[in-house]
Amino acid sequence: MSMIELSVNQRAVRVSAEPRTNLADFVRDKLDLTGTHLGCEHGVCGACTVLLDGVPARSCITYAVACEGAEVTTIEGLDEDNVTTELRAAFTREHALQCGYCTPGMLVSARDLVLRLPQADERLIRVGLSGNLCRCTGYVGIVRAVQSVIEARRARNIAPEPDGGRKILGPVGSGRSGYDGADRVERIRPATSEPVPPEAVSSVVAIPDFIPATVLDQQFDIAHSPERVFAMFDDIAAVAACVPGASLTAAPKPERVEGELRVRMGPIGVTFSGAARVERSPADMSGRIVGIGNDRRSRSSTQGEIRYSLVPIAQGTRVDLSIGYTLTGMLAQVGRPGLVRDLAARLIAEFAGNLDRRLSGTSPRDTTPAELNGMALVFGLLRARVARWFGRFSSDKGGAP
Known part of the structure; x- marks a missing residue:
C-alpha cells in the first residue's frame, strides 16, 4: 500500500491505496465520488474523464x-462551475442525454472545448468529443448544446483561453515528473490526516482541525441582547436541546462534547454519533465548534466546523454563521452543496425559533422534535420553490402586453 496525497475537488486528501489502483477506482472506492463512471476501462469510451491539473x-x-x-477535479467538483x-x-x-452514463465525462470534455474554441465550429466540436462515446443520443443534441454555450459566451465577450490553460507540453499529468516538495506546498493545501473511519470516532482523543470541502454562510436575527445570547451559548x-434531532450522550465539557444527531429521510434513518470541542471568545462575542461524526449503518463520516459571531442590532442580535463540512461515504452522494445550503437554512430557522423560545422561558421539550425529518424539509423546499416559480410566471404574464 502507498500513501497518496493530492487535492480532489479543492480538498486535500491523504489516503492509502495499492500502487496498481487507477484514479477512477481511487475516487470512487476511496472517496465515494461515484459520478466518475467506468465503461471500457481501456481509455476509449471517455466515461471516466476527469480534470487532472x-x-x-x-x-x-x-x-x-x-x-x-x-x-x-471530478464531476462533483464542478457543481458550482x-x-x-x-x-x-x-x-x-x-435533449443531449438519455441514459446519462456517458454524461459526466462528456460534460468534462465539453467544458474544455467551451474554454478553448474561439468559435462554435461543428467539425472541431465533433473532433474534440470523438474520445467520448455515447450509445443513446446520436451526438446531434450534444454538439448543438456545446455550440450554443460557446456562441452565448462569445456573444458576452468571454474570450477563449489559449490551450485551455495548458502550461506543460506532453501527456496529461506529465508535469508530475518535475514536481518537487517546494512546488507541492504551492500546489496543494496542507493535507489533513486520512478521513477517520466510522468505528474509530469514539476512540479519538483530540478533535482535529481540518479544511472544509464546503463552506456555507448563514445568519439569523433573535430578539434578545448579545450578552444574553452569548451566555446561552455557554450552556x-x-x-x-434547541437543535432538531440532537441529543447528548455524556456530560458536556468545552474540550469534548459527545452526542448524536438523528436524521430521517423517508424510510431511511441515519444517526450520526460524534464528538466536538467548543471554543469561545468573550472579547468579541464569537466562537467556534469543531466536530467529527459517523453513521455506522451507511459507513459515512463527517467533519464539521461552525463559526459564529454575535452582532448587536436595533431589534436584538444578529447571529452570523459560517458552516464548513466534509462528508465522505454513501451519504456524500446526496450531500450536494445546493441542497445542503437550502436544508441548512431551514434547520437554522428551526434552531433560531427554538433558541428564542428557550430564552423566553418555554420548555425545549415542547419545541424540539425528536429527530430532524429530512423529507419534511425537502418537501418544504420544493413547495417554496414551486411558489417562487409560479410567482415569476404570474409576474411575467402580468407584465405582458
Whole structure:
C-alpha cells in the first residue's frame, strides 16, 4: 500500500491505496465520488474523464500514485462551475442525454472545448468529443448544446483561453515528473490526516482541525441582547436541546462534547454519533465548534466546523454563521452543496425559533422534535420553490402586453 496525497475537488486528501489502483477506482472506492463512471476501462469510451491539473484525463488508465500532488477535479467538483452550469442547462434544452452514463465525462470534455474554441465550429466540436462515446443520443443534441454555450459566451465577450490553460507540453499529468516538495506546498493545501473511519470516532482523543470541502454562510436575527445570547451559548446542554434531532450522550465539557444527531429521510434513518470541542471568545462575542461524526449503518463520516459571531442590532442580535463540512461515504452522494445550503437554512430557522423560545422561558421539550425529518424539509423546499416559480410566471404574464 502507498500513501497518496493530492487535492480532489479543492480538498486535500491523504489516503492509502495499492500502487496498481487507477484514479477512477481511487475516487470512487476511496472517496465515494461515484459520478466518475467506468465503461471500457481501456481509455476509449471517455466515461471516466476527469480534470487532472485542469486538463481532461482518462482516469481509468491513470495510476492514482502517479497523481501525487496533483489537482484532480471530478464531476462533483464542478457543481458550482459556471461553464458546467451552462452546459448542463444546454444539455437539457437540446435533449443531449438519455441514459446519462456517458454524461459526466462528456460534460468534462465539453467544458474544455467551451474554454478553448474561439468559435462554435461543428467539425472541431465533433473532433474534440470523438474520445467520448455515447450509445443513446446520436451526438446531434450534444454538439448543438456545446455550440450554443460557446456562441452565448462569445456573444458576452468571454474570450477563449489559449490551450485551455495548458502550461506543460506532453501527456496529461506529465508535469508530475518535475514536481518537487517546494512546488507541492504551492500546489496543494496542507493535507489533513486520512478521513477517520466510522468505528474509530469514539476512540479519538483530540478533535482535529481540518479544511472544509464546503463552506456555507448563514445568519439569523433573535430578539434578545448579545450578552444574553452569548451566555446561552455557554450552556452546551441547552443549545443541544434547541437543535432538531440532537441529543447528548455524556456530560458536556468545552474540550469534548459527545452526542448524536438523528436524521430521517423517508424510510431511511441515519444517526450520526460524534464528538466536538467548543471554543469561545468573550472579547468579541464569537466562537467556534469543531466536530467529527459517523453513521455506522451507511459507513459515512463527517467533519464539521461552525463559526459564529454575535452582532448587536436595533431589534436584538444578529447571529452570523459560517458552516464548513466534509462528508465522505454513501451519504456524500446526496450531500450536494445546493441542497445542503437550502436544508441548512431551514434547520437554522428551526434552531433560531427554538433558541428564542428557550430564552423566553418555554420548555425545549415542547419545541424540539425528536429527530430532524429530512423529507419534511425537502418537501418544504420544493413547495417554496414551486411558489417562487409560479410567482415569476404570474409576474411575467402580468407584465405582458
